[in-house]
Amino acid sequence: DIQMTQSPSALSASVGDRVTITCRASQSINSWLAWYQQKPGKAPKLLIYTASNLHSGVPSRFSGSGSGTVFTLTISTLQPDDSATYYCQHYKSYPLTFGGGTKVEIK
């Protein structure tokens, strides 16, 4: 199985800050990577697919990059509504696996 490792596991940042989350795959997954946002008690929401494509309705302050084994999710200007846990997920092969999550807190 392909292992996905996210860093950091948690971060605290101020409104307006630029935030970057990293996801590393245990082997090359080309660009078969998605990012999700999950708020407590809610379903995950798709943000990014194929590493850098913004899902419909997702604010443009979210962006994704990377290929192979290293990927990043960037929030260009952090907003209060962005307080959540973020997960990466590969889809190169089955089983699909997710990273451990990055909890983003607003200072």
Add this chain to the structure above:
Amino acid sequence: EVQLVESGGGLVQPGGSLRLSCAASGFTFTNYWMHWVRQAPGKGLAWVSRVNGIGSRTSYIESVQGRFTISRDNAKNMLYLQLNSLRADDTAVYFCARDGADGNYPDYWGQGTLVAVSS
């Protein structure tokens, strides 16, 4: 608007069974693969199973193979997950999710249903 609504969760004893249901609306159900993904309390997301649009192809994570069965009724726009021989480590919120049109990443998710396995 895509909507997925799960039901059927509850408290069950180890070794017991449950059937989870997911009612889908707002899209042509038969055109999409569907997934079940679970999340243990306070933990991350874990993919469980998937089924193709006509219900003829399925796959499972190894830890549930032989115990869980995914199925669908396209006439009713319903997705199911039969859970048998339940164990404490199956305790989780179970989400149904639609597969993205480009393939293999869930793009819309239901709100989840909680399965608690305990004596």
